[in-house]
Amino acid sequence: MSQLAPLMPFHRVNILTGTRTARLVEDPAEYAKQITKAQRPLLVLGPRLTKITLGGRLLIEYALDIAKAKNIPTCATATVKSKMVELGVNPDSVYDIVEIINALKDPNWKGVRKEGNHDLVMFFGVRTDLGEQGLSVLKHFAPHLKTMTLCKYFYPHADFSLPNYRKDEQWKAFLEGLIEHLKKE
Amino acid sequence: MPELKEINKKLEEIYHKIKAEIPWEPIGHTPMPEIADLRNWDMKLLQTYKPWYAPFCDLCCFCTYGKCDLTEDRRGGCGIDIATQQGRWMLLFCLMGASAHTSHAAHILEVLIEKHGPDKKINLGTSVDVEAPNIRTVLGLKPETLGDLKIAIEYIYKEIAHLLDSTAFGQEGNPLDFESKALHAGMLDHVGMEVADIAQIVGLNYPTSVANTPLVDLGWNSVDKTKPIICFIGHNPATSSVVIDYLQENNLYDQVEVCGICCTALETTRYSDKAKVIGPYSRQLFYVRSGIADVIMTDEQCIRTDMPIEATKAGSALIATLDKVMYGLEDATEMNTDEIIKKMVEEKKHFAILEPKKAAEVAVKVAMAIAPQRRKEWLTEQEAQELSKKCSLCGMCETACPNLFDIGQGVSEVAKGNYEVIRELFNYCIGCGKCEEECPRDIPILKIMQVGASKETYKVRAGRGPIMDTEIRTVGAPITLGTIPGVVALVGCSAYPDIRDLAEIVDEFARRKYIVVVSGCTAMAVGMWKDADGKTIYEKYPPEFDAGGVVNVGSCVANSHISGAAIKIANIFAALPLRANYEVMADYVLNRVGACGVAWGVYSQKASAIATGFNRLGVPVVFGPHSSKYRRLYLSRKEEDEWKVMDARKKQIVETGEPSPEHLAYVCETKEKAMVMIPKLCIRKNDTPQGRAIKLNHYISLYKKYMGGGLPEDLPLYVRRDADIPLVYKKEVKAYLTQIGWKPKEPVGLPTLIGTYPTKVPVDSVIH
Numbered sequence: 004m005s006q007l008a009p010l011m012p013f014h015r016v017n018i019l020t021g022t023r024t025a026r027l028v029e030d031p032a033e034y035a036k037q038i039t040k041a042q043r044p045l046l047v048l049g050p051r052l053t054k055i056t057l058g059g060r061l062l063i064e065y066a067l068d069i070a071k072a073k074n075i076p077t078c079a080t081a082t083v084k085s086k087m088v089e090l091g092v093n094p095d096s097v098y099d100i101v102e103i104i105n106a107l108k109d110p111n112w113k114g115v116r117k118e119g120n121h122d123l124v125m126f127f128g129v130r131t132d133l134g135e136q137g138l139s140v141l142k143h144f145a146p147h148l149k150t151m152t153l154c155k156y157f158y159p160h161a162d163f164s165l166p167n168y169r170k171d172e173q174w175k176a177f178l179e180g181l182i183e184h185l186k187k188e
Numbered sequence: 189m190p191e192l193k194e195i196n197k198k199l200e201e202i203y204h205k206i207k208a209e210i211p212w213e214p215i216g217h218t219p220m221p222e223i224a225d226l227r228n229w230d231m232k233l234l235q236t237y238k239p240w241y242a243p244f245c246d247l248c249c250f251c252t253y254g255k256c257d258l259t260e261d262r263r264g265g266c267g268i269d270i271a272t273q274q275g276r277w278m279l280l281f282c283l284m285g286a287s288a289h290t291s292h293a294a295h296i297l298e299v300l301i302e303k304h305g306p307d308k309k310i311n312l313g314t315s316v317d318v319e320a321p322n323i324r325t326v327l328g329l330k331p332e333t334l335g336d337l338k339i340a341i342e343y344i345y346k347e348i349a350h351l352l353d354s355t356a357f358g359q360e361g362n363p364l365d366f367e368s369k370a371l372h373a374g375m376l377d378h379v380g381m382e383v384a385d386i387a388q389i390v391g392l393n394y395p396t397s398v399a400n401t402p403l404v405d406l407g408w409n410s411v412d413k414t415k416p417i418i419c420f421i422g423h424n425p426a427t428s429s430v431v432i433d434y435l436q437e438n439n440l441y442d443q444v445e446v447c448g449i450c451c452t453a454l455e456t457t458r459y460s461d462k463a464k465v466i467g468p469y470s471r472q473l474f475y476v477r478s479g480i481a482d483v484i485m486t487d488e489q490c491i492r493t494d495m496p497i498e499a500t501k502a503g504s505a506l507i508a509t510l511d512k513v514m515y516g517l518e519d520a521t522e523m524n525t526d527e528i529i530k531k532m533v534e535e536k537k538h539f540a541i542l543e544p545k546k547a548a549e550v551a552v553k554v555a556m557a558i559a560p561q562r563r564k565e566w567l568t569e570q571e572a573q574e575l576s577k578k579c580s581l582c583g584m585c586e587t588a589c590p591n592l593f594d595i596g597q598g599v600s601e602v603a604k605g606n607y608e609v610i611r612e613l614f615n616y617c618i619g620c621g622k623c624e625e626e627c628p629r630d631i632p633i634l635k636i637m638q639v640g641a642s643k644e645t646y647k648v649r650a651g652r653g654p655i656m657d658t659e660i661r662t663v664g665a666p667i668t669l670g671t672i673p674g675v676v677a678l679v680g681c682s683a684y685p686d687i688r689d690l691a692e693i694v695d696e697f698a699r700r701k702y703i704v705v706v707s708g709c710t711a712m713a714v715g716m717w718k719d720a721d722g723k724t725i726y727e728k729y730p731p732e733f734d735a736g737g738v739v740n741v742g743s744c745v746a747n748s749h750i751s752g753a754a755i756k757i758a759n760i761f762a763a764l765p766l767r768a769n770y771e772v773m774a775d776y777v778l779n780r781v782g783a784c785g786v787a788w789g790v791y792s793q794k795a796s797a798i799a800t801g802f803n804r805l806g807v808p809v810v811f812g813p814h815s816s817k818y819r820r821l822y823l824s825r826k827e828e829d830e831w832k833v834m835d836a837r838k839k840q841i842v843e844t845g846e847p848s849p850e851h852l853a854y855v856c857e858t859k860e861k862a863m864v865m866i867p868k869l870c871i872r873k874n875d876t877p878q879g880r881a882i883k884l885n886h887y888i889s890l891y892k893k894y895m896g897g898g899l900p901e902d903l904p905l906y907v908r909r910d911a912d913i914p915l916v917y918k919k920e921v922k923a924y925l926t927q928i929g930w931k932p933k934e935p936v937g938l939p940t941l942i943g944t945y946p947t948k949v950p951v952d953s954v955i956h
Contacts, residue, residue: 013587014586014587014589014592015587015588016590016592016817020244020245020246020247021245021246021247021257021259022246022247022257022259023246023259049857050857050858050861080857081856081857081858081860081861082858082860082861082864082894082895082896084895084896084898085894085895085896085897086896087896088896088897088898089896097895097901099854099856099857099861099865100855100857101240101816101821101823101854101855102823102825104240105240105823105825106825109825109828129857130592130813130857131592132590132592132813132814132816132817133813133814133816133855133857136242136244136816136817136819137242137816139242139243139244139246140240140241140242140243142259142260143241143243143246143259143260143270143271144241144271146260146261
């Protein structure tokens with residue numbers, strides 16, 4: 004699943020200091036396949052989604068499209084709920100990033116929809132240092148689930164990560180491709 | 189019964205050290221506690237607030253069995269697993285912090301005993317009778333003289349040696365036991381800090397028993413560049429105070445500027461309000477590279493380790509004054525003074541001088557000699573623009589930034605003559621200089637950033653030392669009943685993630701009539717902001733330890749006065765004996781004192797020790813987002829965990845279902861989220877209905893302000909009865925509670941954890 008060869012993360016504070024690193028994925032179809040395969044995915048939304056725009060749209064809008072395409076439950080961290088409510092969407096759950104990770108560690112947790120713990124957790128919009136530390140928690144202490152990132156940087160501690168995109172257009176194309184594939188799958 | 193004899197002999201020795209024959213209070217169960225003595229208290233805390241480990245490194249490289257890969261469930265060659273390794277790291281961090289503060293305490297104590305003699309009385313003024321709440325509580329000793337403080341130092345040194353021993357190959361093998369040891373180290377840290385600050389107050393005549401200490405100048409422009417400038421960097425005033433003495437004795441104080449960066453700056457303003465504060469650690473490299481300082485004097489802690497290189501580049505002279513940081517410099521302590529001065533002026537040599545009087549004389553004479561020959565001007569905007577033109581926006585600087593921002597964008601705008609972006613980015617900069625190191629075109633980014641720095645002069649209130657007993661008597665009842673909604677202590681370093689966050693947090697809570705306490709670099713950072721009327725936080729809010737007050741206790745070591753204030757509430761207000769009675773004090777603070785620490789911008793190991801010490805005492809701490817790199821938090825899971833306490837009056841264990849405080853060590857990703865978390869962490873089971881309603885009013889109001897309306901998801905957990913509901917939200921809250929089928933529950937008369945875990949402390953000892 005994951006690969007051995009270390010890749011350099013964009014923010015070097017997140018440099019990998021171990022042997023197991025994320026599998027780098029550039030094909031949105033492959034991401035869509037992993038998401039579709041999951042029985043109980045979860046999309047964790049970080050505050051950067053409410054600050055950054057891509058192609059004239061706030062990132063949170065891409066995130067909500069992804070969630071909508073496959074009815075994926077969402078977890079709003081930090082103050083993301085505020086923007087979601089403004090956009091007319093209620094999050095399925097509100098936890099801070101360290102709280103949701105703490106819950107995900109527990110294999111017996113019932114998950115945000117009380118249907119059982121999640122088997123695939125996607126992170127989108129969390130600061131890279133905190134995000135990477137959170138992924139490290141799950142890598143070591145949550146072998147029962149897989150992790151995936153949607154930000155434009157490489158996250159070594161995830162199971163699946165995007166590359167460091169040099170241009171935002173590449174990232175935008177990936178996210179739009181993912182949404183399209185999820186709608187089709 | 190040799191074992192019992194042995195125990196008795198040990199206790200006899202302890203009793204001798206703490207002068208047990210002086211009956212100022214009955215002696216509690218844990219005089220001079222060793223590693224295992226408070227372990228049951230720790231385990232009780234850790235049962236609810238479980239360590240949340242975020243490994244920063246998957247490997248262990250401590251011995252030649254490694255590197256060992258500890259990924260997932262792998263174990264190292266010694267048998268250690270990844271969780272235990274994180275606990276080991278945390279213990280090491282806490283030991284580094286406790287060692288730094290205690291070693292500082294030992295040094296300044298030695299200097300001041302040399303100056304005043306060991307029998308110099310400890311007198312903290314007419315309003316402070318409980319002079320050493322941490323020492324009294326932990327050791328059981330009431331120190332009366334400077335010499336008595338050495339007993340505390342010897343105790344801490346012994347404990348630190350034992351704790352450090354447990355981190356060696358083939359020792360401790362359980363994460364919770366490492367955490368218990370880290371909590372022990374954190375507690376020792378507060379004792380060490382208290383020794384340091386009491387010694388300084390007594391020996392250097394710092395302000396005490398007064399709230400309204402002087403407002404002193406703060407900021408880059410507070411220093412007169414036309415004069416010779418001596419800049420202190422570090423945390424120990426042993427030499428800076430002697431430099432001021434030398435200047436005064438020689439009538440030179442009007443001719444030489446004395447300023448500082450980091451805690452020595454704060455210490456020096458407590459000694460002389462003419463001294464200036466440049467700013468916190470994050471401003472160190474900028475200021476040094478500006479070359480404004482003629483002489484840089486380093487002491488200990490939080491000093492750039494490449495200072496000789498930086499001082500040489502800037503053309504400043506450097507004197508290292510303490511043996512802990514000598515930089516490989518020649519030790520000139522025994523050298524002839526004139527010879528040292530000659531070499532520093534003519535050959536531009538740097539020296540270590542460990543004798544304060546000699547260092548002072550050299551510093552002053554060198555500064556006066558070299559200042560007239562040096563160019564001391566800020567970089568102009570035109571110069572910055574010229575230097576920025578080489579930027580190709582390659583982005584390498586951004587990849588190296590620990591605070592994750594794009595300085596290249598600011599530099600490229602400077603090249604176009606736009607300085608607004610770099611002014612904004614300057615607030616995020618933690619001053620590490622890594623961006624410059626990465627720049628393939630060798631652009632002097634930090635130098636360019638001088639144009640982004642504010643040239644305004646601000647104000648910081650000089651540190652006032654301990655909270656007065658008289659203040660504790662006034663606020664004890666409203667704090668424990670909840671009518672003062674909380675004590676918010678913003679402590680430690682101020683680097684991450686945006687230096688302006690701190691003043692905004694202070695402003696929000698002081699305005700809401702919380703008691704706000706600040707210390708260390710944070711105390712400086714909160715002064716670097718002015719409101720619309722041009723007032724700093726210190727000019728806007730009163731300096732009393734009372735509702736709506738903003739109190740600067742002093743430098744890092746003055747953090748002990750914050751933990752001390754919490755203990756004094758239990759001791760002075762509630763009249764519970766504190767002598768060697770740590771569990772009772774901590775239990776009181778955890779269940780009844782609505783205090784919350786905020787270590788927002790911290791980076792050092794000392795900060796983790798301070799925070800962990802607060803945690804053992806029952807004070808939760810909120811960290812900024814980057815602090816996940818410390819590797820460990822203490823989190824509960826509010827809906828899954830048990831929230832049982834003993835009702836001490838009824839002698840019954842009660843399941844309250846109320847997660848208060850919810851966490852002990854917590855990371856928030858944004859300032860806005862912290863604004864919502866802080867009031868929640870001030871909620872305590874002891875709150876009266878009126879107090880709880882006030883606390884919930886702030887929790888709901890801040891939630892609405894920062895979370896876009898609605899009510900907090902966990903609000904029902906904190907409403908016990910109708911009377912807890914704040915009047916202003918009554919209708920909305922009641923409708924919500926009815927909708928979810930909320931049921932009222934009885935508040936606990938006298939909540940305590942004593943009696944819920946194995947301890948020698950009887951339940952009755954918490955009743956006052």
